[in-house]
Amino acid sequence: MAYGVSDLLYFILLSPFLAASAGGLVYYLLAIVATRKLYKTRETAEPEIAAEPAISLLKPLRGADPDLELHLESFFLQGYPSFEILFAVRRADDPAVAVAERLMARYPQAPARLILTGEPPYANAKVYSMEKMAEAASADILVITDSDTSVDKDYLRHVAAAFAPERVGAATNLYRGAPGADLWSKLEALGMSTEFMAGVVVANHLEGMKFTLGPSMAVRRDCLRAIGGFAAMADYLADDFVLGQWASEAGYEVALLSRPINHHATALGFTSSFKHRLRWNRSSRFSRPAGYVGQGFTYGLPWALLLFLAAPFWWSGSLLLAVAAARLWLACELGLRLLGDREALRRFWLVPLQDLLSFATWIGGFVGRKILWRNERYRLLEGGKFEPVIPRRSKHS
Numbered sequence: 001m002a003y004g005v006s007d008l009l010y011f012i013l014l015s016p017f018l019a020a021s022a023g024g025l026v027y028y029l030l031a032i033v034a035t036r037k038l039y040k041t042r043e044t045a046e047p048e049i050a051a052e053p054a055i056s057l058l059k060p061l062r063g064a065d066p067d068l069e070l071h072l073e074s075f076f077l078q079g080y081p082s083f084e085i086l087f088a089v090r091r092a093d094d095p096a097v098a099v100a101e102r103l104m105a106r107y108p109q110a111p112a113r114l115i116l117t118g119e120p121p122y123a124n125a126k127v128y129s130m131e132k133m134a135e136a137a138s139a140d141i142l143v144i145t146d147s148d149t150s151v152d153k154d155y156l157r158h159v160a161a162a163f164a165p166e167r168v169g170a171a172t173n174l175y176r177g178a179p180g181a182d183l184w185s186k187l188e189a190l191g192m193s194t195e196f197m198a199g200v201v202v203a204n205h206l207e208g209m210k211f212t213l214g215p216s217m218a219v220r221r222d223c224l225r226a227i228g229g230f231a232a233m234a235d236y237l238a239d240d241f242v243l244g245q246w247a248s249e250a251g252y253e254v255a256l257l258s259r260p261i262n263h264h265a266t267a268l269g270f271t272s273s274f275k276h277r278l279r280w281n282r283s284s285r286f287s288r289p290a291g292y293v294g295q296g297f298t299y300g301l302p303w304a305l306l307l308f309l310a311a312p313f314w315w316s317g318s319l320l321l322a323v324a325a326a327r328l329w330l331a332c333e334l335g336l337r338l339l340g341d342r343e344a345l346r347r348f349w350l351v352p353l354q355d356l357l358s359f360a361t362w363i364g365g366f367v368g369r370k371i372l373w374r375n376e377r378y379r380l381l382e383g384g385k386f387e388p389v390i391p392r393r394s395k396h397s
Contacts, residue, residue: 017307021319024300028326031198034205035333042258042338051164054082055156056137058144060129061087062374064095065266066180071150072099076107080156085112086137088129092116096147122234123378123387130239131230134221143218148264150178151216155261159218162255169223169252170244172212174200175263176339184273186347187354188265193341194331194351195358199298200256201334209254212244215263219243226250237371237378237386238287260339274361275372281365287384295362301327301352302359327351 057075065071075085087100097114104112115136120128134142141163143156162171174197177189200213217240224230227246233239244254267276285292304323308316331351335344369380370389377389 014307014311017303017310018319020297020303021300021307021323023297024303025319025323025326027202027297028300028323028330030205031202032326032330032333034201035198035330035338037205038201038258039333039338052081052157052160053141053163054084054139055080055141055143055160056133056139057083057085057156058130058133058137058142059085059087059100059147060126060133060144061089061096061100061147062094062125064099065148065264066268067264067266068096068147069099069103071148071264072103073106074150074152075145075155076103076110076112077153078110078151078156079153080160082139083110083156084138085110086115086133087112088115088117088133090117090119090125090129122231123385124234124236124239125374127230127233127236127239134224134230140221141218142221142224143216145217145261146215146263148266149175149215150262150264152261154259158257158259162257163218163220165253167253168255169220169226169250170212170247171218171255171257172209172240172244173216173257174260174339175213175215176260176335176341176344178262178264179343180265180268182268184270185265185268187350187357188267188273188277189263190335190344190347190350190354191358192263192265193335193339193344195298195355197339198330198334199295201338204256208248209256210245210248211241212247212254214240216257216261217243219247220252223247223250223252226252235381235385235387236287237283237373237380238384241287242384258338260341274357277358277361278364279371279373281361282368282371282380283384285365286369286380286382286386292365299355299359299362301355305352305356324352327355 059072089096100114113136115132117129117132122128130144143159159171162168175192177192179186179189203209227250233242236242248254267273300323304320308320328348328351331344331348335341371378371380378386379389380386
């Protein structure tokens with residue numbers, strides 16, 4: 001059967017969608033293999049009888065997020081013999097202060113302190129808080145967790161075990177998404193458990209960990225000194241990414257803890273959730289430009305759907321079904337089996353909508369360089385740095 005020029009042009013136009021769909025299918029299968037391997041390693045590994053070194057938990061706070069008290073309480077309930085908790089806030093009138101003080105009064109057996117840092121001189125206020133807490137901390141292992149994170153009572157035991165080998169300088173955790181009350185929060189949590197963690201597992205499978213994840217990152221003091229301390233990260237937005245990257249470049253190993261923690265999706269409403277996703281994508285684009293472009297191949301399902309809509313034939317429909325089957329298989333292996341996210345199981349039917357929303361914010365990440373973080377505006381700079389956006393003064397002011 002002869003094909004005309006128009007047919008040839010048609011297939012040329014479709015070829016990027018076909019390549020992206022096929023690439024997405026390969027990525028899903030690779031992620032399944034990596035997930036199953038990590039699960040098997042975790043389940044068959046002999047439990048290490050590790051020393052129990054002192055640990056300092058650093059908790060930068062700002063504002064009272066939903067259920068903040070419940071999230072923070074999980075760190076007071078650790079079944080670990082030697083740890084302290086340090087909280088840091090900018091101002092004494094921050095709503096998080098009252099929450100921290102209630103917990104310190106409720107659990108006097110857990111050494112805890114509250115540090116007032118004042119206004120940060122750095123672009124990254126969280127980094128300034130981490131620096132001040134590290135100066136006051138007594139332990140050599142520093143564990144930093146976000147305020148929207150909660151853990152089980154064995155969390156610190158697993159962290160301590162990860163640092164048993166001297167070559168380990170930093171460690172981070174897999175996490176599962178814990179949804180809030182509305183649909184958009186549920187979609188974001190579903191994406192954490194079934195999409196974002198896939199990229200982490202694949203990266204670990206292919207080259208080992210070269211970064212850490214903000215919800216839970218830990219570092220030895222000697223490793224922190226070797227990379228210039230927290231102050232070296234003052235102008236970087238993705239401090240978690242550079243902490244692991246710099247530790248790896250300094251010759252330390254970055255350990256991935258496969259026992260998941262909970263990362264709570266606190267952004268409620270479409271606008272808030274979309275802006276949160278967009279901020280993360282723009283940050284990734286400036287922190288690792290090449291990797292951000294390659295991230296497009298992780299969206300196999302949206303690409304296959306677009307291909308089918310553009311060319312509704314038997315072959316595109318077959319590819320769409322194969323990609324959808326692989327995507328749901330990955331969601332089961334990753335979200336349910338590895339991360340133990342039972343909530344995600346009840347929302348698997350929302351995976352296509354979640355992926356389309358994630359795909360849209362990935363595209364949006366290519367446009368613009370301004371973000372909103374904690375109600376403050378920043379401008380992203382090359383190399384992953386950023387700076388506050390100072391409002392222009394009126395000519396009459």
